[in-house]
Amino acid sequence: MSKQTVLVTGGAGYIGSHACIELLEAEYQVVVVDNLSNSKPESLRRVERITDKSLQFYEADIRDKQALAAIFNRESITAVMHFAGLKAVGESCAQPLNYYHNNVYGTLVLAEAMSEANVKQLVFSSSATVYGESASVQYAEDFPLGAINPYGRSKFMIEEILRDLSAADSVIGAQSPWKIALLRYFNPIGAHESGLIGEDPNGIPNNLMPYVSQVAIGKLEQLSVFGDDYPTHDGTGVRDYIHVVDLVKGHLKALDVLQSEKFESGGCKAYNLGTGRGYSVLEIIKTFETVTGRKVDYKIAPRRAGDLAECFANPELAYKELGWKAEKNLDDMIADTWNWQCQNPQGYV
């Protein structure tokens, strides 16, 4: 028997498409809403191919109130996984209004539509970028928040809005309270093991892993390593890379917990999704070369503005409360990235 129906916003994108697979494989019905601003419908066809199951796709913008209301009317949705959003830091600095409109206003419209349809279970894609400066490089959920660019601030604002929404339940004595998980991702990389779906960035990638794999396959000439004078063990930046399949498994665990007695009286809670271990840029390059047998040509370049030296998750809360921890190691992440890259050198085109 099929479980409930989950609405996946941004389901055609990199992380959302992987979430669709996990949901379908766990016998959920899946409804996707995506405006295809940063994705292609081919990703959803491949999700159906991998799972041998079908999903319902609506090409719509989450800021379109009528379209959302119609979807909630037509489908028996019980929970929402909200991935839709713009995510490029540099672009957000050039187009802040676009980012606030798409991410913050889009979430307001979605939350209103959910409220009207009395659907109050929400798993939200937040980011480690919401953390402010801290004395420790291993971030825990209770660390001070304070993003430093419009993209990060849009995530921080959404978190605040969702916390307020949940807090309002006790003020108004809501019968069915909001149950919200804010999942703060560290650095998602990798792809589904089939190599059929993966990250398909537009233009030249900003993030390290897609850049490295495009250099390895010969699409890009050389990687610039942004800074080798950081106070880290080899001078290059350290991050907590997490396999996208592990990441989306965390979403299903969060959904289970939202539906359990732990959240019976509602609430809004943040969880880090990371492995708890950091790798430097040079370690990523070296491991990539070992796993794939390809050379990654690189040069040392100046630091990139806004970068931290080191940042990784304290993933204990997600383990304790969601029963989730990352299972895949860096070799798996790189092997799966490479498998996707080799099978789809031009992405979904």
Ligand code: NAD
């Ligand atoms: P993505 O761009 O691949 O996917 C986002 C999807 O949302 C795309 O398919 C896009 O077309 C869609 N979309 C954007 N605006 C929309 C709108 N207004 N209405 C409907 N659809 C819309 O990005 P991703 O890497 O899969 O990221 C998913 C979520 O996770 C985003 O909210 C992102 O901010 C967050 N996140 C991503 C990372 C990362 O490294 N990839 C890290 C932290 C947080």
Ligand code: UD1
């Ligand atoms: C970046 C964003 C962050 C976002 C995350 C999504 C910035 C400042 N931060 O994080 O808000 O949530 O992506 O995954 O943009 N590097 C190179 N050369 C490159 C690219 C990256 O050396 O061509 C280095 C960076 O300096 C960093 C590491 O690789 O040390 C990882 O970079 P990246 O993949 O862009 O992720 P973050 O900067 O952690």
